[in-house]
Amino acid sequence: GDSVTQMEGPVTLSEEAFLTINCTYTATGYPSLFWYVQYPGEGLQLLLKATKADDKGSNKGFEATYRKETTSFHLEKGSVQVSDSAVYFCALSAGRRALTFGSGTRLQVQP
Amino acid sequence: ETGVTQSPTHLIKTRGQQVTLRCSSQSGHNTVSWYQQALGQGPQFIFQYYREEENGRGNFPPRFSGLQFPNYSSELNVNALELDDSALYLCASSLGLAGGPEAGELFFGEGSRLTVL
Numbered sequence: 001g002d003s004v005t006q007m008e009g010p011v012t013l014s015e016e017a018f019l020t021i022n023c024t025y026t027a028t029g030y031p032s033l034f035w036y037v038q039y040p041g042e043g044l045q046l047l048l049k050a051t052k053a054d055d056k057g058s059n060k061g062f063e064a065t066y067r068k069e070t071t072s073f074h075l076e077k078g079s080v081q082v083s084d085s086a087v088y089f090c091a092l093s094a095g096r097r098a099l100t101f102g103s104g105t106r107l108q109v110q111p
Numbered sequence: 112e113t114g115v116t117q118s119p120t121h122l123i124k125t126r127g128q129q130v131t132l133r134c135s136s137q138s139g140h141n142t143v144s145w146y147q148q149a150l151g152q153g154p155q156f157i158f159q160y161y162r163e164e165e166n167g168r169g170n171f172p173p174r175f176s177g178l179q180f181p182n183y184s185s186e187l188n189v190n191a192l193e194l195d196d197s198a199l200y201l202c203a204s205s206l207g208l209a210g211g212p213e214a215g216e217l218f219f220g221e222g223s224r225l226t227v228l
Binding site for chain 1: 114144152155159203217220221222
């Protein structure tokens with residue numbers, strides 16, 4: 001079945017540091033890939049997505065590239081801010097199947 | 112436009128009881144999905160409703176059931192509650208089914224946190 005594996009947290013960084021959160025997936029067919037973010041006290045929000053191989057999704061300074069050869073969709077940001085502190089979920093959707101989420105990675109950014 | 116709203120936000124039940132959770136979808140959205148998020152885990156798909164009919168179900172027993180109403184709002188019902196049902200229950204609305212042109216464009220509510228004692 002479909003599955004998503006992402007690095008365990010928490011990830012603790014200083015402000016303006018470079019961020020990478022690893023995500024790999026297993027799926028039948030050609031899935032669409034997503035990153036969702038859950039800020040404290042808020043619902044899940046779509047951060048970015050990519051629907052085919054080599055696509056790059058980007059939003060709010062975050063980027064992720066759909067790598068079919070390595071079945072990966074790593075999230076990156078060049079300079080994190082305290083306001084980026086949240087839980088980040090990698091997810092996929094293949095065919096008409098609903099979203100499959102990873103277990104989430106908590107990011108803590110210190111001033 | 113109003114977003115996805117869920118009620119209640121928190122509730123406590125005892126084992127064996129039944130619970131109903133409610134969700135109002137975002138304006139214009141005709142599809143509602145329900146997810147269970149255990150503490151420290153990612154959301155797990157329960158089922159999806161499209162135009163008042165169940166359309167896709169995850170690995171959850173039949174005691175998890177749902178409804179979608181003509182205004183596209185939805186209910187999640189869980190019978191014979193077990194301790195492991197303690198979780199955050201998330202509702203998400205979208206326009207169209209998974210796999211369609213807007214596949215994955217889900218808009219989530221803040222969830223209903225259920226504690227089973």
